[in-house]
Amino acid sequence: MCGSTIRTYEPGDEEGIASLLRTCFDTFRNYGLDGERWLEYLRINPGMKPEGAYILEEEGRIVSHVQVVEKDLRTPLGVVKVAGIANVSTHPDFRGRGYASTLLRRALKDYKDKGFPLSGLFTGFASGPQRIYRRLGFTDVTLDRYHLAPMMDAEKFASSVKYISVSEFVDQNLKAIASIYKDVGAMFSGWPPRSEVEWQEKFVKRLAYHSFFCIPRSEGDFMVAKEGDDVVGYVVGMRLPQERETYNVLEIVCDRCRVDVLQALYNWIVNRAKDIGCKAIRSILPPHANYERVFKGFASIVGRGVFMIALLNLKDLLGSTVGKRQLAEYAPSLRMKLTVGEQEIKLNIKGNEVEVDENIPPDAEVQMPPETFNKLLFGIIDVKEALLDSAVKSLCSLNTIRSALNVLFPTTPPHIWPADHW
Numbered sequence: 297m298c299g300s301t302i303r304t305y306e307p308g309d310e311e312g313i314a315s316l317l318r319t320c321f322d323t324f325r326n327y328g329l330d331g332e333r334w335l336e337y338l339r340i341n342p343g344m345k346p347e348g349a350y351i352l353e354e355e356g357r358i359v360s361h362v363q364v365v366e367k368d369l370r371t372p373l374g375v376v377k378v379a380g381i382a383n384v385s386t387h388p389d390f391r392g393r394g395y396a397s398t399l400l401r402r403a404l405k406d407y408k409d410k411g412f413p414l415s416g417l418f419t420g421f422a423s424g425p426q427r428i429y430r431r432l433g434f435t436d437v438t439l440d441r442y443h444l445a446p447m448m449d450a451e452k453f454a455s456s457v458k459y460i461s462v463s464e465f466v467d468q469n470l471k472a473i474a475s476i477y478k479d480v481g482a483m484f485s486g487w488p489p490r491s492e493v494e495w496q497e498k499f500v501k502r503l504a505y506h507s508f509f510c511i512p513r514s515e516g517d518f519m520v521a522k523e524g525d526d527v528v529g530y531v532v533g534m535r536l537p538q539e540r541e542t543y544n545v546l547e548i549v550c551d552r553c554r555v556d557v558l559q560a561l562y563n564w565i566v567n568r569a570k571d572i573g574c575k576a577i578r579s580i581l582p583p584h585a586n587y588e589r590v591f592k593g594f595a596s597i598v599g600r601g602v603f604m605i606a607l608l609n610l611k612d613l614l615g616s617t618v619g620k621r622q623l624a625e626y627a628p629s630l631r632m633k634l635t636v637g638e639q640e641i642k643l644n645i646k647g648n649e650v651e652v653d654e655n656i657p658p659d660a661e662v663q664m665p666p667e668t669f670n671k672l673l674f675g676i677i678d679v680k681e682a683l684l685d686s687a688v689k690s691l692c693s694l695n696t697i698r699s700a701l702n703v704l705f706p707t708t709p710p711h712i713w714p715a716d717h718w
């Protein structure tokens with residue numbers, strides 16, 4: 297690594313970063329990413345900051361790059377700051393020298409020091425990058441899953457709905473839509489809170505189909521469902537430039553996931569897709585029975601992508617979420633030491649209160665593998681399954697431990713809409 301320097305973004309680096317990203321990713325090449333568009337990311341994506349852009353330079357040339365995108369993600373414990381890893385890239389002439397691993401190690405250390413308890417990323421399953429991430433402590437949380445239907449299957453399940461109308465989005469609808477998005481999000485993990493800036497930049501001024509990719513918004517792309525004058529849901533859909541035959545439903549969200557509202561928006565999608573000549577409809581839908589019911593003509597397909605999480609700091613994770621707080625339900629009293637990999641924390645759960653307290657003598661010790669803990673944190677497995685994977689030493693019954701942890705970790709399945717992917 298002699299002659300190489302590691303640093304974060306300085307003005308003027310944007311062309312070098314954009315050029316490297318075009319070389320390493322078809323997506324950025326097809327998108328025509330240049331320095332100016334890269335700088336635009338800093339403006340429209342509040343989590344993307346110049347100090348999160350890591351660069352490895354060799355003789356003045358940017359040859360490796362990692363972007364940290366700061367995300368707030370929901371977990372059963374509460375909303376957590378996550379260092380999102382994106383754009384991991386090394387120029388083909390400089391690969392296999394440990395550059396990407398070195399940059400990642402540095403970025404993860406910095407963000408751990410800044411108090412980010414988790415890091416998260418999306419990558420290809422059984423790929424070279426996945427091997428790098430696993431060596432750095434990331435574990436697989438869940439595989440990508442999407443829903444797809446040929447038009448003729450989708451059409452079969454359009455059925456009329458009374459009292460719900462669907463109309464073009466207007467600015468005045470934004471407040472109600474943001475509120476529905478927030479309320480429904482409480483049922484899922486992942487699902488990030490969205491700021492007014494993000495709503496404006498990703499859905500009103502343009503249409504984002506990923507944190508890094510957007511197209512101009514056209515009439516019919518952003519629709520609102522109403523019951524009388526009340527906004528009760530919305531759908532965002534479009535035809536991607538690279539997939540002309542497929543209509544992509546980017547977001548479909550309704551007040552309390554109401555079936556009638558979902559059905560009204562579904563009918564609208566099918567007509568819209570047909571009108572513009574699409575032959576198939578695709579979406580990444582939240583794991584919820586009402587979506588399954590309305591989208592029953594769709595096949596659920598497992599993709600090649602995997603969502604991975606690294607636990608950077610267990611104490612910060614529980615400290616920033618649990619700290620000392622009231623619980624939604626009563627839990628059996630339990631003083632517990634929880635060990636995840638090399639990290640440990642002590643929790644004092646009593647009645648409807650929980651506190652991180654390093655001074656308590658524990659009644660129970662639970663040693664959970666990081667992969668199990670990360671799955672529990674994103675609602676892939678429940679407490680029972682997590683305990684079956686763990687080593688437990690305890691004076692009290694397993695049932696007591698399970699009941700206490702159930703209150704802390706209610707199972708909320710994961711969902712993140714494409715516009716928030718990084």
Ligand SMILES: CC(C)(COP(=O)(O)OP(=O)(O)OC[C@H]1O[C@@H](n2cnc3c(N)ncnc32)[C@H](O)[C@@H]1OP(=O)(O)O)[C@@H](O)C(=O)NCCC(=O)NCCS
Pocket residue numbers: 320321360383384385386387390391392393394395396397398418419420424425427428
């Ligand atoms: C993925 C990518 C960033 C890796 O960059 P890199 O700098 O070559 O990564 P590293 O050198 O740290 O690791 C690559 C391999 O070299 C090995 N290696 C690490 N240090 C090494 C060293 N000093 N000498 C020799 N090999 C080394 C690693 O163990 C790894 O081996 P493996 O493939 O058998 O697991 C690069 O291939 C790339 O830009 N790909 C296209 C974009 C992409 O797919 N990005 C990931 C998106 S999620």
